[in-house]
Amino acid sequence: DIQMTQSPSSLSASVGDRISITCRASQNIITYLNWYQQQPGKAPRLLIYAASNLQDGVPSRFSGSASGTDFTLTISSLQPEDFATYYCQQTFSSHVTFGQGTKLEIK
Amino acid sequence: QITLKESGPTLVRPTQTLTLTCTFSGFSLSTSVVGVGWIRQPPGKALEWLAVVSWNDDKTYRPSLRNRLTISKDTSKNQVVLTMTNMDPVDTATYYCARRRHWGSGNYNWFDPWGQGILVTVSS
Numbered sequence: 001d002i003q004m005t006q007s008p009s010s011l012s013a014s015v016g017d018r019i020s021i022t023c024r025a026s027q028n029i030i031t032y033l034n035w036y037q038q039q040p041g042k043a044p045r046l047l048i049y050a051a052s053n054l055q056d057g058v059p060s061r062f063s064g065s066a067s068g069t070d071f072t073l074t075i076s077s078l079q080p081e082d083f084a085t086y087y088c089q090q091t092f093s094s095h096v097t098f099g100q101g102t103k104l105e106i107k
Numbered sequence: 108q109i110t111l112k113e114s115g116p117t118l119v120r121p122t123q124t125l126t127l128t129c130t131f132s133g134f135s136l137s138t139s140v141v142g143v144g145w146i147r148q149p150p151g152k153a154l155e156w157l158a159v160v161s162w163n164d165d166k167t168y169r170p171s172l173r174n175r176l177t178i179s180k181d182t183s184k185n186q187v188v189l190t191m192t193n194m195d196p197v198d199t200a201t202y203y204c205a206r207r208r209h210w211g212s213g214n215y216n217w218f219d220p221w222g223q224g225i226l227v228t229v230s231s
Contacts, residue, residue, distance in 0.1 A: 034217045043203055044154065046219035087154055091214050094167045098154040
C-alpha cells in the first residue's frame with residue numbers, strides 16, 4: 001500500500017494566520033491527491049482534488065500544491081470555521097489510502 | 108442535490124455479519140464516471156477506505172479486509188450494500204458511504220459528497 005504521511009499531526013493557530021499542512025507519499029503518485037476537511041462529528045468534505053483544483057463552493061483561501069511526492073494544503077487567512085481536521089488521500093493506486101490527519105486548533 | 112444515507116444496525120455482536128445499506132439520490136450508478144465507496148473511521152482515529160463499486164460493477168476492496176467484505180449495487184433502487192463478516196470489537200467505527208467521481212483520464216477520482224455516517228459498535 002502507498003503510505004501517506006501528514007505533518008504536523010496537530011497545529012495551533014490564530015484567526016487570520018496563514019498555515020500549511022504537508023502530505024508526503026511513499027512513492028510517486030503524480031498529482032492523484034485529494035484534500036478533505038472534517039469538522040467534529042461531521043462527515044468529511046472535499047476541498048481540493050488532483051492536488052491543486054478547488055472544489056466548487058470551497059473558499060479561495062484554500063489552495064493546494066505539489067512538489068514531487070510532497071503535497072501542501074495552504075489556508076491563506078484562517079477563519080473560525082476552518083478549525084477542523086484535514087486529511088489527504090491518494091488515488092494513484094486503486095487501493096486508496098488516507099493520511100493520518102492533521103488537527104487544526106485555535107491558539 | 109446529491110445525498111447519501113447509511114442505514115443498518117448500530118450494535119453488532121462479535122462474530123456476526125454486518126450489513127450496511129447506502130441509499131442515494133441525485134445521481135445514477137449507471138453513469139460512467141460514477142461509483143460508490145465505503146470508508147470507516149474508528150473513534151478518534153483516521154479515515155480508512157474499505158471498498159468501492161463502479162458504474163460497470165467493477166469492485167475493489169481494501170486488501171487487508173478482502174476476505175471479509177462484499178460490496179454490491181442495486182441500480183434500480185439507488186442502493187449500495189456492504190457486508191462485513193466476522194465482526195470484532197476493533198471494527199467499531201463510524202461507517203460512511205460516498206459517491207466516487209472520476210475526472211479526465213487516469214486515476215483522478217475523489218469521494219464527494221459523503222453520507223452522514225452510521226456508528227456501528229461491536230460488543231457482546
